[in-house]
Amino acid sequence: MTSQRKWPVAIIGSGNIGTDLLIKILRSDGPLLAVAMVGIDPDSDGLARAQRLGVPVTAGGVDGLMKMPHFGDIRLVFDATSASAHRTNWATLETTGVRMLDLTPAAIGPYCVPVVNLDEHLDAPNLNMVTCGGQATVPIVSAISQCGVVSYAEIVSSISSRSAGPGTRANIDDFIETNSAALQSVGGAQLGKAVMVLNPADPPILMRNTVYCLVEGEPDHSSIETAVNEMVVKVTTYVPGYRLKRRVQFETFDADNPLQIPESGTFIGTRVTAMLEVTGAAHYLPAYAGNLDIMTSAALATAERIATHFPQNAGATL
Numbered sequence: 128m129t130s131q132r133k134w135p136v137a138i139i140g141s142g143n144i145g146t147d148l149l150i151k152i153l154r155s156d157g158p159l160l161a162v163a164m165v166g167i168d169p170d171s172d173g174l175a176r177a178q179r180l181g182v183p184v185t186a187g188g189v190d191g192l193m194k195m196p197h198f199g200d201i202r203l204v205f206d207a208t209s210a211s212a213h214r215t216n217w218a219t220l221e222t223t224g225v226r227m228l229d230l231t232p233a234a235i236g237p238y239c240v241p242v243v244n245l246d247e248h249l250d251a252p253n254l255n256m257v258t259c260g261g262q263a264t265v266p267i268v269s270a271i272s273q274c275g276v277v278s279y280a281e282i283v284s285s286i287s288s289r290s291a292g293p294g295t296r297a298n299i300d301d302f303i304e305t306n307s308a309a310l311q312s313v314g315g316a317q318l319g320k321a322v323m324v325l326n327p328a329d330p331p332i333l334m335r336n337t338v339y340c341l342v343e344g345e346p347d348h349s350s351i352e353t354a355v356n357e358m359v360v361k362v363t364t365y366v367p368g369y370r371l372k373r374r375v376q377f378e379t380f381d382a383d384n385p386l387q388i389p390e391s392g393t394f395i396g397t398r399v400t401a402m403l404e405v406t407g408a409a410h411y412l413p414a415y416a417g418n419l420d421i422m423t424s425a426a427l428a429t430a431e432r433i434a435t436h437f438p439q440n441a442g443a444t445l
């Protein structure tokens with residue numbers, strides 16, 4: 128095994144997201160080298176799988192990671208635990224100088240949605256990957272924002288409850304807040320709202336996302352549809368199972384037929400609706416769990432971009 132010119136990375140959190148991410152890193156021929164899988168449950172499937180795949184493991188959490196003999200070589204740590212665990216992990220690792228890519232919705236660092244703002248925060252010590260819903264919907268809001276003023280964006284993300292581990296369930300409030308904020312700060316909406324549905328249907332449903340944008344005035348429908356279609360194609364470069372479920376829909380509200388919004392009153396303009404579905408690559412959970420893929424693929428693309436942007440920081444031979 129040669130690690131020259133590679134970026135040694137660790138993953139904290141050996142659950143659904145952490146394990147799917149590990150498999151993606153191992154399957155990628157990019158610059159990352161997985162050198163540690165960190166959990167707190169010695170019996171977790173993720174740690175056992177990492178061990179079988181030849182990746183060093185510890186069940187000692189972040190303290191166990193820091194005691195691993197090659198900790199000093201690690202350039203980047205992915206956190207796939209929960210928002211509250213990430214806050215503790217960051218408090219421990221911040222002074223070591225290692226970068227963190229946060230896959231929880233803790234939102235300590237700036238938001239990163241690769242297709243929209245990948246290059247804006249490459250040197251941030253802690254970069255936040257928003258949420259699975261955010262990775263699926265912020266690009267669409269951003270595309271629509273290029274064509275008109277989005278005064279309100281609302282998204283509904285539905286995922287199979289089987290794919291939502293305890294870590295996800297522990298931070299649903301953070302999901303809502305972080306996703307809503309990213310619709311504004313990255314997507315460009317003046318106001319954002321996110322809704323998450325854990326769907327217990329059996330057989331499990333594919334990840335679905337509905338995006339509603341209220342666009343002021345009379346925006347050009349074909350420009351919006353083109354911008355959305357182009358954005359979908361860009362996302363599929365790193366999440367191949369991402370697609371529009373049907374054509375973008377438009378509904379116009381004029382002075383004779385205004386839309387009444389309880390929070391903000393009367394709206395005159397156009398409601399744009401985009402419905403998306405994400406089929407997963409089935410690296411860890413089956414293909415219904417596109418919500419894993421969209422997050423882990425976004426995180427992988429971001430980390431690989433950071434690694435290629437700072438080649439001088441590549442690790443020495445381990």
Ligand SMILES: NC(=O)c1ccc[n+]([C@@H]2O[C@H](COP(=O)([O-])OP(=O)(O)OC[C@H]3O[C@@H](n4cnc5c(N)ncnc54)[C@H](O)[C@@H]3O)[C@@H](O)[C@H]2O)c1
Binds near residue numbers: 145167189291419
């Ligand atoms: N499941 C999804 O669809 C999805 C998508 C995007 C983002 N996320 C986010 O990813 C995170 C993980 O979600 P998940 O569904 O994989 O949950 P999970 O419960 O399956 O995995 C979390 C793992 O972290 C471990 N863990 C908890 N605290 C730890 C600590 N202090 N140190 C080390 N390990 C610790 C747990 O033992 C568990 O193995 C959550 O913040 C969630 O919001 C989940």
